[in-house]
Amino acid sequence: MISGGLVSLREALSSLKPMEQKAAKYILEHPDKVVNLSVQKLAELAGVSVATIVRLSRSLQLKGFQELKIKIAADLAQNTREINSYQEIQMDGSTSSLIESISHNNIQSIQDTMSVLRVADVENAIQTMSSARKITVFGVGASAVIAEDFKQKLTRINRWCEAAYDFNSMATLAANLMETDVAFGISYSGQTEDIIQALTVARESGASIISLTKFGNNPVMELAGIRLFTSSLEKSIRSGAMASRIAQLNVIDILYVGIASQNYDENILALEKTRNAVRFSKRNG
Numbered sequence: 001m002i003s004g005g006l007v008s009l010r011e012a013l014s015s016l017k018p019m020e021q022k023a024a025k026y027i028l029e030h031p032d033k034v035v036n037l038s039v040q041k042l043a044e045l046a047g048v049s050v051a052t053i054v055r056l057s058r059s060l061q062l063k064g065f066q067e068l069k070i071k072i073a074a075d076l077a078q079n080t081r082e083i084n085s086y087q088e089i090q091m092d093g094s095t096s097s098l099i100e101s102i103s104h105n106n107i108q109s110i111q112d113t114m115s116v117l118r119v120a121d122v123e124n125a126i127q128t129m130s131s132a133r134k135i136t137v138f139g140v141g142a143s144a145v146i147a148e149d150f151k152q153k154l155t156r157i158n159r160w161c162e163a164a165y166d167f168n169s170m171a172t173l174a175a176n177l178m179e180t181d182v183a184f185g186i187s188y189s190g191q192t193e194d195i196i197q198a199l200t201v202a203r204e205s206g207a208s209i210i211s212l213t214k215f216g217n218n219p220v221m222e223l224a225g226i227r228l229f230t231s232s233l234e235k236s237i238r239s240g241a242m243a244s245r246i247a248q249l250n251v252i253d254i255l256y257v258g259i260a261s262q263n264y265d266e267n268i269l270a271l272e273k274t275r276n277a278v279r280f281s282k283r284n285g
Contacts, residue, residue, distance in 0.1 A: 003078060004115025005071030006031060008060045011116065011231045012216035020056040023048045027072070035073045039065045059217055061118065061227070102242065109243035110250050112231035116215040117251065125210050125226045126258035132208070133180040136173045137163040138198050143186040146212075146248045150184070153256040156274045157267040170198035177207035184210045188230070188244045190218025199223045212251060214244070 009024045016024055026046035027034050034042060042065070043050045057068050093101075129135055135154060139147030144165040154161040164170040174183060183202035187195045190213035203209050203223060211224035214231065221227045230247035260267045 003071055003074035004112075005060075005068050006075045007112045007115045007231055008062075008071070008215060011112075011214060012060055015216035015218060016056065016059055019048050019052045020059060022046060023052055023056050027068075031072050031076060035069050035076065061116075061229075105243045106246040109231065109247040113229070113247040113250060116229045116231045118229075121226055121228055122254060122258070125228060125255060126262070128208050128210065128226060129182055129184075129255065130259050130262040132182040133160065133178065135159065135161045135182045135184060136170075136177065136202070136207075137161065137184045137186065138165075138170045138174075138195050139163070139186040140165060140192050140194050142245055143188060143192070143195075143248070146186050146245065146252060147184075149249065150186075150252045150256065153252070154259070156271055157260050158270040159259070164198070167194040167197060170194060171201055174198050174201035174205060174207070177202050177205040179206040179208075181205075181207040182210060183207045184212070185220050185224070186212045186248065187218075187220045188214050188248065190214060190216070190220040192220065195220055196223065212248060 006028065009028055013021060013024055013028075023042070023046045027042075030045075037045070039050055039053050043053050046053075053065050057063070057065050060068060062068050062071075137147040137150050139145070144163075147163045147165065151161045151163040162173055164173050177183060183199055185195045185199045190211070196219050199209055199211075199220065200223060208226070209224040210226040210228065211221045212228045212230065213221050215229040221229075228251055230244060230251060
């Protein structure tokens, strides 16, 4: 997407190096001014070097400062919502306020994820998974639910997919992967040690590595050749696992439909066969 520069800056802020953080904070405080500045002038006003601005742009998965300016300009032109407009969830609030705030945050998370999810990376992930001999999915805690959902979806279209949720299981699967296989690591924080170790083993086995993490630099994404991101800028940790989970599931649905569409007729047939098998089992259960 053309927009999403300000979302990317806010989401990546905590993972940036100190001088990059300094530049990012200046941009977030003066977005209207920044879109009209040269990289040299921005560096001067932010009190950093030109090289820092370039590194910041690359940390945001952008080609350079010009692309960042274009994204920020698009954000300002939309001017339809505040970047950090997640609502605080009041635990002692009314049911109607819970419906509104949780639904709003889930929608916000998906919208912000659209800003940081690169089309080329999604296409690459779909093509790589579609041609893989076998796909393994790793997730721990809340991310295990996402991993299981993806496994269940792929199994229904007769794709060889296995999922693991603890290190011993992950390591066992990872050690037996081949160059024609994919290891898909899901970790919102990008800091989950079991996922990091498992993906390291998978990479040593020659498998293609795909990651799904929050936007910004983190150890999990650094291991991946294909990096997918979600965004979830909740105001409170209490709502964190909810909106981020919805954003992850949205990406999983995108990948699944993309993979299924590669061999549409064959996959529709597989879906019908699994549906009929389930119906038959229920009737005879």
